[in-house]
Amino acid sequence: MEKLLEVRDLEVSFLTYGGEVQAVRGVSFDLHRGETLAIVGESGCGKSVTANSIMRLIPQPPGRITNGTIQFKDKELITLPENQMRKIRGVDISMIFQDPMTALNPTLTVGNQLTEGLKQHTSVSAKQAKQKAVELLDLVGIPNPEERLSLYPHQFSGGMRQRIVIAMALICEPELLIADEPTTALDVTIQAQILELFERIQEQTGVAIILITHDLGVVAKIADRIAVMYAGKIIEVGTKKEIFYQSQHPYTKGLLNSVPRLDRREGKLIPIDGTPPDLFSPPAGCPFTARCPKAMEVCDRVYPLETKLSSTHEVECWLQDERANKLLASK
Amino acid sequence: MTKYIIKRFLIMIGTVLIIATLTFFLMHAIPGSPFNEERNSNEVVQANLEAHYHLNEPLFIQYLIYLKSIATLDFGPSIKHPTQTVNDLLGRGFPISFELGIVTILVAVISGIILGVLAALKHNGIIDYLAMTIAVLGISIPNFVLATLLIQKLAVDWDIFPAATWSSPLHMVLPTLALATGPMAIIARLTRSSMLEVLTQDYIKTARAKGLMPYKIIIKHALKNALMPVVTILGTLLAGILTGTFVIEKIFAIPGMGRYFIESINQRDYPVIMGTTVFYSFFLVFMLFLVDIAYGLLDPRIKMHKKEGE
Known part of the structure; x- marks a missing residue:
């Protein structure tokens, strides 16, 4: 290996x-x-x-x-x-932290936080970034990912948030x-x-x-x-x-x-x-x-x-x- | 949201009504009347004047007349300057006071936030100590003292800015500076402390772990959260700036609302007192309403209404 x-x-x-x-x-x-x-x-x-x-x-x-x-x-x-x-x-290299309740910024939408890393590091369009975010939320097992992108972290449970954090860490592969x-x-x-x-x-x-x-x-x-x-x-x-x-x-x-x-x-x-x-x-x-x-x-x-x-x-x-x-x- | 706004609007009207009522009874509780100084006028003239302005009526009737004038937004002519209506005075004085107030708020908020953020980022560095020294001075020095000092140094000694009146942007510098320093200092201190707290939060670490640019982390992730307390005190600061303008206008001979406000009380010019108070209280309550809306926009966790069931 x-x-x-x-x-x-x-x-x-x-x-x-x-x-x-x-x-x-x-x-x-x-x-x-x-x-x-x-x-x-x-x-x-x-x-x-x-x-x-x-x-x-x-x-x-x-x-x-x-x-x-x-x-x-x-x-x-x-x-x-x-x-x-x-x-x-x-x-x-991506990192996931301990507490999903505090690891997400409470004032930004989940979609925004998911895609910002991707937008920073690659030259994808907003639409492609959103598409990728939907894919990843789907991968980590969040139902109706498209609708959830515009929600804020406080609207999710702890387990859901940790899934989002994981999706966020994986978005740049x-x-x-x-x-x-x-x-x-x-x-x-x-x-x-x-x-x-x-x-x-x-x-x-x-x-x-x-x-x-x-x-x-x-x-x-x-x-x-x-x-x-x-x-x-x-x-x-x-x-x-x-x-x-x-x-x-x-x-x-x-x-x-x-x-x-x-x-x-x-x-x-x-x-x-x-x-x-x-x-x-x-x-x-x-x-x-x-x-x-x-x-x-x-x-x-x-x-x-x-x-x-x-x-x-x-x-x-x-x-x-x-x-x-x-x-x-x-x- | 619409429901919330309507509700808030009704509460606003209620608040203004309470202020107006209190003002009315306080105003009549002060001894004296608008015609006290005119000693040479005989009793018949005096009685006629009072009848003209309904001052001979029972207080309750006067109160109703007063409420009617608020409802129709027509406060009638000034007693002391019968050629001018109260609305004329407001129309002339308010835009100038408003200009001074708005410029002051903008200067205070923008410079206060910049100063606070710089201080937080360079925590315990030279910039931090410098910014906080300015802030402490700004909080401790009353605006009328600062105003006289500014006039003495920048206008009289060095002749950089005009000392008084209100006719060009250059004229705005000294009064704005005198009025904005206090609120700026408060905002700077608040921004610094809340920024320091936010910078230790986990989501800032998450943002760094994403490899975001530092300016993006500060503006997008940190500042938005750090501004909550600033927005909260903005309402109180607004009231301070508003009353501050009266003093500052007097010192710099600015033809704003402040002069009418104070003169009208000294002269028991009842229609002007009523007009200015109602107008100002409505303005202040409206600004507070805007602050509350801004609060909700900054923090999605604050709900404007109790629906959605979550």
């Missing part, structure tokens, strides 16, 4: 009154054409910041991309001038769609519908999707590969099967144990004790050490190296690394 996006050693910081928050600390991953990568992790682990960095939508200041490369096809996005970046946003918690603000039945919509869209358009979420149920449904983030780092990445059935990192296992399951009898969930480390001054070793039930001495001191478990499965944990003992002895 052809590589669409390659992120290497991405580091993003925010300068606040309290000091520098290192939100993303060296994230690397690849994305191939037409695949769905889910980035999961708890609040504040840097998954949204990673997504916004790809779009270069980090507010600067206070945000700052301090290191790394983001290669999209043949373009390096981090150093790309703003006017070039504008031609990529919405055209090659992007190759990459970044969805930042697209179902979090929706109720469960609508969630399922929206996820099905994502699957259908990918089948029909072949768009690659980066799905940012904290919901493993969402991931299980549509992801091809999963990257687990913790304290600004990707600690484990693998195919869906590898993460769900052969996860090796104690944090990933902890996450899976804290999800309710229908196929197990015991009703009690096992939470992960403690809280993530302070990203003002992240620890030198593995950031999960303090919460890890299997922590060793080395974990606290040195950040674990990457261990390849298969061609697709990588984990950053000393438990998987035979060098842990040697390193400990040499210290």
Whole structure:
């Protein structure tokens, strides 16, 4: 499969009154054409910041991309001038945000908001743009699309609005769609519908999707590969099967144990004790050490190296690394 | 929509009627009459004059006569200047006051919004501090103080603009400046704060994610939403500008409505008081009505009527 996006050693910081928050600390991953990568992790682990960095939508200041490369096809996005970046946003890479209730401008009609990106980036006529908007609303499953174009966002329900937001993101036929918690603000039945919509869209358009979420149920449904983030780092990445059935990192296992399951009898969930480390001054070793039930001495001191478990499965944990003992002895 | 307009129109008439009634009784509650100063006239002449203007009738009858004059829009001649009718005075003075008011509002709204948007975009930058300093000064300095300062500096000392009267566009500069600075400052501050709030909204991020040009994001997506509070206070500002014109007209010797308005009250010139008050209150209520319509046009969520069932 052809590589669409390659992120290497991405580091993003925010300068606040309290000091520098290192939100993303060296994230690397690849994305191939037409695949769905889910980035999961708890609040504040840097998954949204990673997504916004790809779009270069980090507010600067206070945000700052301090290191790394983001290669999209043949373009390096981090150093790309703003006017070039504008031609990529919405055209090659589109983004969907969490809350459909606020992501649409309340004072403009849906039709206007749907077509404005298309009008900006291509030289279509108003009529063609409208035609395209109707097609897309139809694709995302909104009945009577033609009549709905002249309505305002407040005249739609939450699920409908998220469909509109998705249609809006797809109108310029992007190759990459970044969805930042697209179902979090929706109720469960609508969630399922929206996820099905994502699957259908990918089948029909072949768009690659980066799905940012904290919901493993969402991931299980549509992801091809999963990257687990913790304290600004990707600690484990693998195919869906590898993460769900052969996860090796104690944090990933902890996450899976804290999800309710229908196929197990015991009703009690096992939470992960403690809280993530302070990203003002992240620890030198593995950031999960303090919460890890299997922590060793080395974990606290040195950040674990990457261990390849298969061609697709990588984990950053000393438990998987035979060098842990040697390193400990040499210290 | 039509239903709403008709409803609003009826309410407008009711409002004007209440104002007119209050004015009438207040006017007659002030001691004195139009003929008090004419001491040398004997009692017969005085009585004849009062009879001519129906001032000898009971107050209630006078009130009815007054209502009739409002209904027919004919307020009769002025008592103090019997050769002129009230409608003559209005016809001569109002266009000038209206011109001053409209120019002032345009200047205040346009410059206020521009200043506010610039300040918001360069938040905590030099332009922001500069704009907000101007705004604070504008709010704190009363227009009559500003007017005298402007005359002293720009007209007397430097001789750039004419000091008074109303005959060419150049004459309009100083009075407009004096009158517009306060409202402009208020609008600038309001625009800035609401713009800062709107710029953090998700739909602005959505617009940026679409790769739109920055000016389009600001004008189409941000400004339209940020203008709501500005439109809301526009009604109040209108009233302020309207009364402000009286003072400013006096200072700059502009032959507008203000002079008649104040003189008529001092001289108990009942028909002129009635005519100007009714006219002005109707004008103000009508402007407020326009503001409400504008509000509905800016924000589709505000419904003018309770139909549609959604």
